[in-house]
Amino acid sequence: MRPPQVLLLGFALLILAGTALLSLPAATSGGQRPDFLTSLFTATSAVCVTGLVVVDTGTYWSPFGQAVILLLIQIGGLGFMTAGTLFALLLGKRIGLRERLIMREALNQIDLGGVVRLAKYILLFTLVVESAAAAVLTLRWSADFGWPAALWRGVFHAVSAFNNAGLDIMGGFRSMMDYVADPWVNLGITVPIILGGLGFAVVADVQAKRRWGRLSLHTKIVLLTTLALLAGGFLAILALEWSRTLRDLPLGGKLLAAYFQAVVPRTAGFNTLDIAGLRSATQFLMIILMFIGASPGSTGGGIKTTTFYLLVLVAWCQSRGRGGVEAFRRRIPQDQADRALTVFLMGVGLVCGVTMLLLITEGADFLPTLFEVTSAFGTVGLSMGLTTELSPWGRLLIIFTMYTGRLGPLTVAFALAERRRKVYVRHPEEKLMIG
DSSP states (O other), X not given: OOHHHHHHHHHHHHHHHHHHHHTSGGGBTTOOOOOHHHHHHHHHHHHTTOOOXXXXXXXXXXXXXXXXXXXXXXXHHHOHHHHHHHHHHHTTXXXXXXXXXXXXXXXXXXXXXXXXXXXXXXXHHHHHHHHHHHHHHHHHHHHHHOHHHHHHHHHHHHHHHHTTOOOXXXXXXXXXXXXXXXXXXXXXXXXXXXXXXXXXXXHHHHHHHOSGGGSOHHHHHHHHHHHHHHHHHHHHHHHHHTTTTTTTSOHHHHHHHHHHHHHGGGXXXXXXXXXXGSOHHHHHHHHHHHHHOSOTTSSOOSSOHHHHHHHHHHHHHHHTTOSSEEETTEEEOHHHHHHHHHHHHHHHHHHHHHHHHHHHHHOOOHHHHHHHHHHHHTTOOOOSSOGGGOOHHHHHHHHHHHHHHHHOHHHHHHHHSOOOOOOOOOOOOXXXXXX
C-alpha cells in the first residue's frame, strides 16, 4: 500500500473504532444505546476535527463518551501516524523508512529528512499550548462551574481548539455565545486555534530562525496569508454586523466578537454569535474563509492558505505578462502551481456536487446547504442549524465530505488512482482560445 492509501485506511479504521466505543450504552448520559448513524457521524466529526454534530455533545454524551470524543480529536488532529510514531518512540522502537514516508505524506512535508524530529517537536508544542489554554480556561470557568467541572471543560475545549475541532460541551448548542464579550475565553479559544492552524513546520521554523530574512518561503507565505485573511475577515465582519448582531454589545464586545468570528472559519467551529442570524453577506464571507481553511501540515482543513496564495500569485503573474511564478525572489516550480489548481478544482467540484445532492435529499435553502457542505469540507464545524435536521442520506453525505476534507481531495485521488506509468508517447501540441 502506498502512503495515501495507508492514510485513507488508517483514518477509516480510527473512525470505526470510535463509532464502536460511542455505540456503547455507557457512552450516553441516559444509558441508552445510540443509533449507528449518530455514533458514526460524531466519531467522524471528532476524528476529522470538524465539529458538526447531530446531538448536543455536552448533554447527550456521558463523561465516558466525551472522553472518547476528546481522544479521537487528539489523535485525529495530530494524525494517527504522528500519534503512532510518538507512541513507538516512547517504547524505544526504531522508525523505518516506510513509516517515515507515510509520516511525510501525513504531515504534508516536501523532504523526508527531519520528519521524526518534527514529530517530537509536535508532541512538545501540543502539550505546551494545550496545557496553557486549559489553565486559562479552567481559571476563568472555576467561578462559574466549580473546579472539577471547570477543569474538564478547560481541558476539553483547549484540545478541541488547538486541533481546530470546534466541538464543545457547554450544552444547548450555544458554543461560546454566553462569553461573547469575555476576553479570557475569547483569547483562550482563539490563540490555540491560530497556533494549531499555522502548521507545525511553520512554528518550528519561526522558533528556530527567529528572523524574517532567514525564514523559508513556505513560512513567509503562510504567515502573510494568515494575517491578511484574519485582518480582512475581522474588518469585514465588524463593518457588516456593526448595526445588526453586534448592535447591543459595548465597543470592546464588538471588537472581540468580530475577531472571534474571523478566526473560527479558519476550520474551528466555535461561535460567539448566532450564525443563522448573521447577514447573508457575512455568511457568504465565512463560506469563502472556510473553503480556504488553515495551512498545510496543520490540524485544519480547507484547500489551505498556500494553495490560495499560489492561485492568486499565478493570476497576478499572468496578468503582468511574466513567464513564471515568483515570490520573495524565489521561483516556484510549475508542478506546484498545477497541484494548487488541481486541489482548488477538486475542492470546488466536491462542494458543488455534495451541495447539489443535499438540495435534492433535504430540500433546504441554498445558502444554509452550501454553508453546511463547505463547513464539512473545510473541517470547520460552523452551522446555520441544518446539521440536526439532516436525513440519513444527508448525514452520510456530510460524513463523506468531512472524511474527504480532512484527508484532502488530492490525497484521496492519489490513493484511489492506479500507480503512475511512464509515458513514452507525446502527442503534438495545439493551442486553445482562452478567455
